[in-house]
Amino acid sequence: MSTAMIVIDGASVVTLDQGRREFTTGHVVAEGNRIVAVGPGPAPAYDGARVVDGRGCLVAPGFVNTHQHLYQWVTRGLAADAGLFGWLTTLYPVWAGIDDESVHVAAQGALARLARTGCTTAADHHYLFPRVGGDLLEAEILTAEEVGLRFHPARGSMDLSEKDGGLPPDSVVQDRDEILLATEAAIDRWHDPAPDSMLRIVVAPCSPFSVTGELMREAAELARRKGVRLHTHLAETTDEGDWCQERFGCTPSEYAGQLGWTGPDVWFAHGIHFDDTEIKRLGQSGTGVAHCPSSNARLGAGIARVADLRMAGSPVGLGVDGAASNEAGSLIEEMRNALLFARARGGPQALDVRAALEMATLDGARILGRENEIGSLEVGKLADLALWRLDTLAHAGIADPVAALVLGTPPPLELLLVNGRPVVEHDTVLTVDEPTLAARVTQIQHTLIAKAG
Incomplete structure (x- = not known):
């Protein structure tokens, strides 16, 4: 780990700390992988530090993406006008x-895009594991x-194929025992519970219509025995609700609750x-939701x-979801869309700009169990932060920098620090x-489509 010191000076600062302090002109100092100073006015002098001129910029916590399917970056643009079930059957x-x-x-492309968007x-x-x-x-x-x-990779799984009444084809599902053994092995090999961890594993059967109840229940038991978190798709479409009612006699939420x-x-x-x-039950239990407004739309x-x-x-955190159902893969756009869609549904007071920023940062950190480490300055x-340039024509004249960030077009990203x-x-x-990666993405997509026949 580097011990280099980086001083961001002269920027607007939105901390999202407990007091929700904001500074019109302030500074943030990182040494190694930790924040060592945050405050108003000029930064103190530090010998040997790299000083970043933050004038015209806003420094904010780095965004937390709570739901994605990285592999889909090489299958964007397909089934462009389909609903979920039709989209899935086309793409499987x-x-x-x-x-x-x-x-x-695919992961290079999707993660690079996420980085560019804060x-x-x-x-x-990741729930799809072809045998070869x-x-x-x-x-x-x-x-x-x-x-x-x-x-935070979530080791996904599917064991309910078409022949068993599920949605995925037989070629992409696995046996339940195989899934549980592979998931536990992934936790043992990769999961790092340290406070400054760069890598934590999640247990994540795919969805009620692609996973058996037995796998859902045993996966929850495995996760809790190993001390890791649980994630799955739920209540995404009315088709899913109809499917659960027909098969289980209950809603997807009720079904999930029965399985722990x-x-x-x-x-x-x-x-x-x-x-x-x-919703009341979810709130009382502290169960989280990854809101994916662009994919949902x-x-x-x-x-x-x-x-x-x-x-x-x-x-409620934000997710870009799979790139095959959100070709932009831009987390800052999810923040704006979350605010706009909430207001379209519930009126202008349904969600304010700072609440939208909290969803992209602190709430996402809380969902991942990391609110004590990331999500605020x-x-x-940990020194995870973004410095956004707000003095270009696209944002100039917007007095409130948080409003400029949330409501405006995505601004240039002057600096992104991770750890x-x-x-x-x-x-x-x-x-x-x-440029090289873009050519590889195109080549891979052509190869996959040709293989599918």
């Missing part, structure tokens, strides 16, 4: 051809280390179709009741050759 044959090389390229911590839900694909979890873990983001899937160690992706009783799935969930006590926390290390500078990702 293409995804059946992925391997460690395609996952490496993300410092990414949770990925190689070690796909290892491929994305090594890629995250290469790109430089803090990473509630509590502060659990978070659901999407969570669109919850009724009042379910792209697939016509609906608008999650974000304001109601937050008021009930559920932590405070002395002693104290620069990953983006002057709107350029330092760890990836983007």
